Amino acid sequence: MKTTKVKHLFNLVLLASAFTVSAQEKSISGIVTTRLVQADGQTTAFVLVDPAKPTVAVMATGDDAAALFPRNQVKLTGTTGAGVFGSALPVKTGSVAIGETNQPFKSQPITVAVFKDATAQAGNYVQLTGVTFVADKFDASGSAQVKAEDGSTVGLIVGAGVAGRETPKGVTDVFGVVVKSGSEWKLVAARFLPVNRREMQALAATATCISCHTPDTRLVGPSFREVAASYRNDPSALEKLVTQMQNGGVGKWGQAPMPGLKAAVPLENMNKLAAWVMSYQWDVLLAE
Ligand code: HEC
Structure with a gap:
């Protein structure tokens, strides 16, 4: 009986120390691939730390958010927490430092069909090639749908900067990060480039x-x-x-x-x- 109690206590201590470890501050460095400015000014950026792994979602406001501009090489400190699209790293205020800007990085080609269940692609920076925009304009929240040649569609999350603007005309390549939003897989868009x-x-x-x-x-x-x-x-x-x-x-x-x-x-x-x-x-x- 006594030994079980001691064991329990020991397990509790282990658990507590594991928790402390996971809630500890963590420093990362990588290239910002995509960022999404939400209505409340909160910004979620997706940082590519290791090209072989999914991007890391980080959250910031103010000057830190401004520093998280796509293609910036950044170094930052944060503590693991909950974000809009699952787990994210809220950054410690004032901790984002910019290194080089305009840094290139690679995208993986992906098809619209993958978005039915994109679990394996979650957090990856991808390229949807040869899609067209369904509507002429982005809606008031800055979202849009794109469709593939076979007519199947994917939802894009873009942000306030494009609200009400005309969507790109013609066949387009869309780049961005795969996320789950509610029950749907979507793309947080970072770039639109014409296929030509x-x-x-x-x-x-x-x-x-x-x-x-x-x-x-x-x-x-x-x-x-x-x-x-x-x-x-x-x-x-x-x-x-x-x-x-x-x-x-x-x-x-x-x-x-x-x-x-x-x-x-x-x-x-x-x-x-x-x-x-x-x-x-x-x-x-x-x-x-
Ligand atoms: C010999 C060098 C040179 C060549 C060749 C050249 N550009 Fe430029 N371009 C410049 C410079 C320098 C400026 C900035 C001029 C200024 O400060 O007003 C400029 C400015 C521009 C701008 C900005 C205009 C604006 O109103 O802000 C555009 C667009 C542009 N170039 C497109 C082109 C394209 C397209 C070509 C080829 C058809 C081209 N340029 C060829 C040197 C060049």
């Missing part, structure tokens, strides 16, 4: 744009993501970008001039290039 982007990259090479621009980082001229971000709320963005390509310009982004390319690049190609540059606006809108 490789063709556009080739066109940009022929038109010499890539000697001065890249989509992601600043060279002689601004990155296309920066340009798209600054014009994201301008309804005449496409015309303005085409005018820049035709006539060139200087002083908007720095002291380096862009030459006018009217003689070298047909207008039809400039229109296509302008649409491609503006497709990078989603990177910013989805994180807002």
